[in-house]
Amino acid sequence: MPSKRVITGAAAIQEAIDQSMAKDPNVFVVGEGVPDPKGVFGTTVGLREKYGKNRVWDMPLSENAMTGAAIGAAISGMKPILVHQRLDFALLSLDQIINNAAKWFYMFGGQQSVPLVIRMVIGHGWGQGAQHSQNLQALFAHIPGLKVVMPSQPADAKGLLFASIQDPNPVIFLEHRWIHSAVGDVPKKFYTTPIGKANITHKGSDITIVSSSYMALESLRAAQLLAKLGISAEVIDLRTISPLDETSIFRSVRKTGRLLVVDSAWTNGGIAGEIITRVVTKDMSILKAMPARIGLPNMPTPSSPGLTKYYYPNLETIMKSVCDVLRKDASSIKKIIAEDPSLQSVPHDVPNSSYMGPF
Amino acid sequence: MEGGHSEKMYEMLLRIRMVEERIGELYAEQQMRCPVHLSIGQEAVAAGVCEALGKKDTVMSGHRAHAHYLAKGGNLKKMVAEIYGRETGCCMGRGGSMHLVDLRANFIGSTPIVGGTIPIAMGLVWAAKMKKEKQVSVIFLGEGTTEEGVFHESLNFAALHNLRVLFVCENNLYSVYTPLNERQSNRPRTGIAKANGLYADVGDGNKALEVYEKTQKALQHIRSDRGPAFLEFSTYRWREHCGPNYDNALGYRTEEEFELWKKTDPLVQLEKAGKFTEEYTVSVRSRLDKEIAEAFAFAKKSPYPKKSEINPRLSYAE
Numbered sequence: 001m002p003s004k005r006v007i008t009g010a011a012a013i014q015e016a017i018d019q020s021m022a023k024d025p026n027v028f029v030v031g032e033g034v035p036d037p038k039g040v041f042g043t044t045v046g047l048r049e050k051y052g053k054n055r056v057w058d059m060p061l062s063e064n065a066m067t068g069a070a071i072g073a074a075i076s077g078m079k080p081i082l083v084h085q086r087l088d089f090a091l092l093s094l095d096q097i098i099n100n101a102a103k104w105f106y107m108f109g110g111q112q113s114v115p116l117v118i119r120m121v122i123g124h125g126w127g128q129g130a131q132h133s134q135n136l137q138a139l140f141a142h143i144p145g146l147k148v149v150m151p152s153q154p155a156d157a158k159g160l161l162f163a164s165i166q167d168p169n170p171v172i173f174l175e176h177r178w179i180h181s182a183v184g185d186v187p188k189k190f191y192t193t194p195i196g197k198a199n200i201t202h203k204g205s206d207i208t209i210v211s212s213s214y215m216a217l218e219s220l221r222a223a224q225l226l227a228k229l230g231i232s233a234e235v236i237d238l239r240t241i242s243p244l245d246e247t248s249i250f251r252s253v254r255k256t257g258r259l260l261v262v263d264s265a266w267t268n269g270g271i272a273g274e275i276i277t278r279v280v281t282k283d284m285s286i287l288k289a290m291p292a293r294i295g296l297p298n299m300p301t302p303s304s305p306g307l308t309k310y311y312y313p314n315l316e317t318i319m320k321s322v323c324d325v326l327r328k329d330a331s332s333i334k335k336i337i338a339e340d341p342s343l344q345s346v347p348h349d350v351p352n353s354s355y356m357g358p359f
Numbered sequence: 360m361e362g363g364h365s366e367k368m369y370e371m372l373l374r375i376r377m378v379e380e381r382i383g384e385l386y387a388e389q390q391m392r393c394p395v396h397l398s399i400g401q402e403a404v405a406a407g408v409c410e411a412l413g414k415k416d417t418v419m420s421g422h423r424a425h426a427h428y429l430a431k432g433g434n435l436k437k438m439v440a441e442i443y444g445r446e447t448g449c450c451m452g453r454g455g456s457m458h459l460v461d462l463r464a465n466f467i468g469s470t471p472i473v474g475g476t477i478p479i480a481m482g483l484v485w486a487a488k489m490k491k492e493k494q495v496s497v498i499f500l501g502e503g504t505t506e507e508g509v510f511h512e513s514l515n516f517a518a519l520h521n522l523r524v525l526f527v528c529e530n531n532l533y534s535v536y537t538p539l540n541e542r543q544s545n546r547p548r549t550g551i552a553k554a555n556g557l558y559a560d561v562g563d564g565n566k567a568l569e570v571y572e573k574t575q576k577a578l579q580h581i582r583s584d585r586g587p588a589f590l591e592f593s594t595y596r597w598r599e600h601c602g603p604n605y606d607n608a609l610g611y612r613t614e615e616e617f618e619l620w621k622k623t624d625p626l627v628q629l630e631k632a633g634k635f636t637e638e639y640t641v642s643v644r645s646r647l648d649k650e651i652a653e654a655f656a657f658a659k660k661s662p663y664p665k666k667s668e669i670n671p672r673l674s675y676a677e
Binding site for chain 1: 448449450451453454458460462467468470472475476477478479480481482483484485486487488489490508509512513515516519671673674675676677
């Protein structure tokens with residue numbers, strides 16, 4: 001991309017909404033706190049001032065009804081963007097998402113589509129605990145009729161949000177809180193990043209690391225450090241969880257012969273298991289080693305930093321797992337991480353040292 | 360009452376009754392292989408409300424939706440074909456009796472999750488407000504639905520933004536077999552509506568003329584942008600909750616109660632109120648008989664959807 005404009009993921013998302021609203025009068029935004037001074041972590045700031053009350057809506061604490069209302073607006077030709085500051089709040093609207101949004105197009109004979117984007121913020125760290133940070137991508141990916149998008153790079157966050165708004169189907173757009181503060185080159189113009197297409201963020205030949213959202217950033221850092229151990233890791237940033245880009249995954253694993261899937265969610269019934277199954281059941285002979293997966297321990301997320309440091313997988317976990325798959329000596333990993341100047345003195349429960357909480 | 364409304368409501372009410380009775384008669388053939396929730400006994404609410412609506416006004420409903428679909432002008436052949444699971448059905452055989460739609464008639468859809476369509480109906484006129492359109496959105500619901508959270512959430516939002524929604528509650532006293540007094544405190548549902556800032560009224564749901572008049576008044580309120588409205592009409596389901604049979608023998612309600620309600624038959628009441636001649640009623644019946652026979656014949660001779668319709672891609676719009 002020609003641009004050299006470095007902005008945060010949050011700014012990229014705000015820009016995508018702003019430009020979509022400027023381009024299409026049917027796009028509107030609604031959510032708890034959308035027009036408030038903080039504007040959903042900065043992702044909706046300034047929109048009410050620019051587009052007015054008729055297009056930028058706050059809402060009562062009525063997640064289920066408001067999701068239904070957004071579906072009603074969507075089948076009337078509008079393009080709602082519904083925002084939840086935590087995915088966990090959106091669970092109150094699962095009836096409308098699963099029973100109606102996902103099925104409306106099919107069950108009424110393809111007569112009415114539901115062009116609805118539901119943004120949900122997922123997370124990691126800062127004591128968010130059991131009900132403020134759940135990564136439930138597998139739950140939504142299980143439902144036919146929904147698309148599930150999970151960007152890691154700011155530029156993809158913008159391009160995928162454009163694509164999601166233009167998509168005639170309901171799209172669950174999962175934004176990791178730590179992606180909001182990630183920075184990257186983001187073109188100023190309007191562009192779309194296709195839904196359902198993964199991105200290879202690091203080329204390699206020894207092992208394929210499939211990941212998404214924040215863990216794709218950790219996987220990328222892991223791949224960069226693994227080079228110091230002489231390991232050439234290929235990192236696939238899925239970008240979309242449903243539909244899965246099976247082609248890109250399979251092409252890479254055919255080349256490397258090894259597969260590690262790094263997910264931000266629980267392993268039980270998760271996306272990592274799905275990806276491994278698809279590879280193994282398609283052609284097990286391409287694998288030179290047993291595939292592996294990394295996810296959260298199958299238990300609710302604790303709040304205490306004394307516990308979360310053992311709960312969340314991290315750079316070290318990924319690097320160690322890669323060494324295990326490759327049967328390589330992992331004893332120097334700690335030293336390699338400790339020697340990297342960019343990784344110094346960042347506590348494990350924040351994305352970077354500028355984070356002072358609460359968030 | 361202006362001329363013609365009584366006749367139109369009568370013909371619609373009778374049409375719904377005869378369609379439902381035909382479904383009841385033929386259900387045992389095992390060709391309608393989906394649940395059916397018949398509207399017999401409750402037809403006057405649908406006929407009265409929809410007679411007061413304009414073509415552009417929209418209607419949505421729940422699991423017991425045949426009457427609402429037909430009263431709004433939904434295509435009969437497509438409804439029957441849908442119940443028969445045929446590709447000519449209103450949902451191409453994907454929906455069955457509990458998923459009806461006829462966009463040409465502005466019947467936007469019905470689904471069987473109690474309360475599920477309430478916020479969607481509200482969303483239709485939320486969008487209308489954003490687009491500066493003026494139609495009214497009617498949502499039919501049962502009294503059981505007023506126990507769902509989404510009902511209360513929707514009343515608040517509709518009133519907050521002055522949305523053109525008419526909530527029509529058919530109170531038939533039972534949720535499946537569970538009576539109202541085991542589910543709700545002795546609360547007037549109109550009180551809930553009023554507390555949210557809605558216009559609210561109750562009426563006899565077995566008197567089509569009363570339903571029509573009360574709906575007209577509520578619509579005047581809504582169309583003059585004084586806010587959404589809630590109407591509750593008392594009525595009674597004659598057949599079993601789901602299926603073609605009578606189920607009083609189960610003992611959840613008494614035969615006496617059933618007989619008492621049957622005496623208020625909405626069809627008989629409208630026949631009397633309209634002072635229709637026998638010649639007229641006989642000719643209407645014979646015309647409807649023919650139309651209904653044709654609809655069932657159409658459904659039965661229509662093919663099932665093709666095997667290629669089992670395709671995951673059909674879950675998504677292109």
